[in-house]
Amino acid sequence: MAKAGETGDWQSPELAKYATGDALGVINRSLYTDHLNGVVTKGEPKTNPEVSKVEPPDNPTTVMISDCGDDSGWLKYKNGQLVNDTPGGRRSITAEVKKQQDGTWRVTRFAVEAVGSC
Known part of the structure; x- marks a missing residue:
């Protein structure tokens, strides 16, 4: 998402990987x-x-990931001007990653909480 966000490329085939x-x-x-x-x-x-969690433990098909990400250096711009109302900061992130039928792993759900949540 960070790479696609550099150009706003919402159709990037990389995202589905x-x-x-x-x-x-x-x-x-x-x-x-x-x-x-x-x-x-x-x-x-x-x-x-x-x-943070693996299901089932003996042959995982779902993995939960936890993070305390920092987006203070990942900001939005329009016409070269900063458009973020707030500078960002550290926030709790959780993601569910599932094994796909082709054997690859992909994020299926995620949540990004408010600044200061971690």
């Missing part, structure tokens, strides 16, 4: 809104994801 289902829909809608508004994102979020 990493996300599917609800997660891909949320990402596409967010990038499409930015595209319509002429907004691009510069910088990149800082993440340090960790596995």
Whole structure:
């Protein structure tokens, strides 16, 4: 999403390599809104994801990921001007990653909480 956000490319085929289902829909809608508004994102979020749960434990098909990401260096711009109302910061992120029929793993759902949630 960070790479596609640099140009607002909501149709990037790269997105489907990493996300599917609800997660891909949320990402596409967010990038499409930015595209319509002429907004691009510069910088990149800082993440340090960790596995918080594995199901089933003996042959996982679902993995939950937790993080305390920092988006203070990942900001939105329009016509070269900063459009973020707030500078961003550290926030709790959780994601569900599922094994697909082709053996790949993709994010199926995620939640990003408010700044200061971690």
